[in-house]
Amino acid sequence: MEPIIIEGTAKTPTVKFDSAEGVFEIKGRSIPENSVEFYKPLVDWLDTYREMPLSKTVVNIRLEYFNTSSSKCILDVFKKLEAIHKAKNEVEVNWYYEEDDEDMLEAGEDYESIIRVPFKMIEIVE
Amino acid sequence: MSFNIENYFTDLSAANTILYYKGNVDSDVINQVLDSVEDKMVAVSEQSKLRKKVYNVLVESLQNLYHHVDKVPEDFDDQTAEKYGLVVVKKVNDGYRIVTGNFVHSENIEKLEEKIKRINRSSHEEIKELYKFILNHQRISAKGGGGLGLVDIARKTGNKLEYSFKSYNRYYSFFYLEILVNEEK
Numbered sequence: 001m002e003p004i005i006i007e008g009t010a011k012t013p014t015v016k017f018d019s020a021e022g023v024f025e026i027k028g029r030s031i032p033e034n035s036v037e038f039y040k041p042l043v044d045w046l047d048t049y050r051e052m053p054l055s056k057t058v059v060n061i062r063l064e065y066f067n068t069s070s071s072k073c074i075l076d077v078f079k080k081l082e083a084i085h086k087a088k089n090e091v092e093v094n095w096y097y098e099e100d101d102e103d104m105l106e107a108g109e110d111y112e113s114i115i116r117v118p119f120k121m122i123e124i125v126e
Numbered sequence: 127m128s129f130n131i132e133n134y135f136t137d138l139s140a141a142n143t144i145l146y147y148k149g150n151v152d153s154d155v156i157n158q159v160l161d162s163v164e165d166k167m168v169a170v171s172e173q174s175k176l177r178k179k180v181y182n183v184l185v186e187s188l189q190n191l192y193h194h195v196d197k198v199p200e201d202f203d204d205q206t207a208e209k210y211g212l213v214v215v216k217k218v219n220d221g222y223r224i225v226t227g228n229f230v231h232s233e234n235i236e237k238l239e240e241k242i243k244r245i246n247r248s249s250h251e252e253i254k255e256l257y258k259f260i261l262n263h264q265r266i267s268a269k270g271g272g273g274l275g276l277v278d279i280a281r282k283t284g285n286k287l288e289y290s291f292k293s294y295n296r297y298y299s300f301f302y303l304e305i306l307v308n309e310e311k
Contacts, residue, residue, distance in 0.1 A: 067182075075261060
């Protein structure tokens with residue numbers, strides 16, 4: 001299947017979903033007014049990937065900011081990953097946060113407590 | 127009509143006001159306000175932790191206006207704005223004060239006030255749980271809001287939401303929301 005590659009903007013993140021490598025990345029700022037419009041294609045793509053996933057999928061989330069509207073869409077992305085994991089495939093989420101950004105760490109912990117997929121919290125030290 | 131939305135402020139012209147905007151709140155305005163405030167914080171080398179909190183709270187405040195404002199009363203002097211809002215950002219001693227204002231139809235006041243009161247009487251731990259509950263159980267509304275904005279603001283700042291409703295006429299009030307984003311005590 002075709003990968004998803006989206007360049008980031010001031011309000012939307014850079015996205016690279018590479019189905020050949022099984023490495024998915026969301027990076028930058030996610031603060032659009034209409035987050036469903038941005039995330040729906042990603043969620044739909046994951047639905048297709050889910051039918052024939054690689055034995056291991058690595059997900060890197062490296063967000064600087066995200067708004068509450070995106071937070072629900074990101075949860076939808078994680079729910080798809082949870083389904084892949086539940087079907088006995090390896091899924092690993094790397095949640096990156098900058099060293100003084102406790103809010104971003106807490107946000108990752110929120111998802112970790114809701115979604116049954118292994119999370120790794122990774123501090124970015126500059 | 128004696129009502130003036132700026133009567134709320136005593137020192138708007140003061141040097142500590144880093145941003146003042148009133149009018150239509152659309153996507154471009156939101157970008158400009160965010161850029162302007164971010165640039166000003168970077169220019170004074172504000173520490174990144176505080177800068178991020180201010181930015182986050184400002185995003186939610188502006189998008190609350192974008193998603194939730196009621197239309198302006200028919201006799202209000204600015205009829206051009208579909209989503210009329212007021213935004214003020216002020217530098218204070220240990221942080222920033224963000225004030226937003228918008229018209230609220232009388233029938234929507236009670237619901238909004240109840241929501242704020244619920245947040246204000248909750249502990250930090252309860253707010254965190256409330257956030258997670260809404261995140262996991264509530265769908266995004268037709269207006270595009272997630273119902274999380276105020277909860278997120280309270281969670282990130284650790285401060286109470288200060289607010290008031292000033293009556294405009296029988297049908298409308300002007301709602302002021304004032305948020306202090308400061309360094310952790």
